[in-house]
Amino acid sequence: MSYLLIGNISALICDDCIEPLANARIRVYLPDPRYPVANSQGIFSDLQPLSAKEVLMKADRLLAEAALDDQGNFTLSWKQEHLFTEPLELDLCLDTLPGKTGIRLPRNFHLCKAVLHWKRSTTGYIGAYAYVVPSDIWNVIRGEAGAWVITGTVKQHRETGQEPSPSLRVEAYNALSGKMIGTAFTNEYGRYTLRFSRKDLYHGALQPVRQGRRHMGPDVYFRIYHHDRIVLAENETHATAPDRQDLPPCSCVNLVYRSSMMKWASGQIQGWLQDMKMLSGKSRKKREQWHLSNALV
Structure with a gap:
């Protein structure tokens, strides 16, 4: 009898933007009879960090492992003689973060221990599992890895309102160093997503230490181009706004420009x-x- 588990794992950058956990790995384990289910939240529990020792100690119970694709989708399959009525354990491993920014280091997390719902098919049983990492947890994970992501929408101000602007090049600059730290293009909805690492902020220069900087993030300003024509030209003074200073690892910055x-x-x-x-x-x-x-x- 075969089992097929399909699903998706993504993370919230902000309330209206999700990024898939591309290239992460998901593992399924047989239950350990010595430890009954203690988490009443089941599949809705939050990520719990796992040490390398904890991962090694459960290696003999591993059923299957698979990598997530660019959209965060995965497919797991294995053979088993009986129908699972007991809980399975699901773990997540992040070797690299989306965009391959930050420190490359295996980070293991326990996703859940729960009884999955299986549906009988002609070849066996099919189940599904999906999880979205909350933004506050994802912010901590990115911060510990030294990886930043900034997302938002670019809109053009018109007399009739604000309209999304696709196919624009967005450049982000660190006001503390004057260096460009990331670039991205807007999609058909005017949304951009750019990623960078802590090492990109100062390019080898000593990072200035300022009191009260919680995230040790950049103060940012932006420039936007339509092909080679600039449509928004900010400078260091724009980075003095409170929402532009010391950006957290997961940030949302919406931009508006006037063509006139x-x-x-x-x-x-x-x-x-x-x-x-x-x-x-x-x-x-x-x-x-x-x-x-x-x-x-």
Whole structure:
């Protein structure tokens, strides 16, 4: 008799954004009769960290193991002679975090110990399991790994409201170092998701220590491009806003730009370049007269 367990494991970055745990591993174990089910929450229990010793001690009870795909989906199968009416144990191993940022180190967690619901098929039994890591727990896991993720939407301000903007390049900068720390493109809904590691924040420079910085995260500002044309140009002053300082490992920053303002800025730059070209073609005496006349205006 065969068993097939399918499902998905993802994590909440914020209330409206989930990231799949791509490349993580899920394991299924036979129950240990010495330890009855003590968790009444069953499949809805939170992640519990496991030490390397605890993982090793249950290795002889391992039924099956599989890797999650890019969408966090998994398929597990094994052979067994009888129908499971007792609980199974499910564990999760994170060798790398989504985006392969942060410190690469096996991190093992206990997902649940519960009696799964099996449905009979022509070839055996089929069951399903899904779990979403709460944002507060995922924030701690990412922080311990030194891995950041920033997500949000980019919208264009119009007279009729705000509209999502797809296919834009979003660049995030660390105001404490002036370095770009990540880049991403918006999808068809105007959402972007960019990831970076702690080592990307200061590029080998000594990290400044400031009192009250809980997350040791960056102060960020953004630049947004449509192809090679800039549509939003922030600077270090934007990073002084409270919601832009010391970003936690899981952060959400929504951005809005006005196309009319960027057209005005583009026109000003073109006019400045034309003035420079005009000045370069004048004699020194005429340039001095031009400067004097403009100063008197």
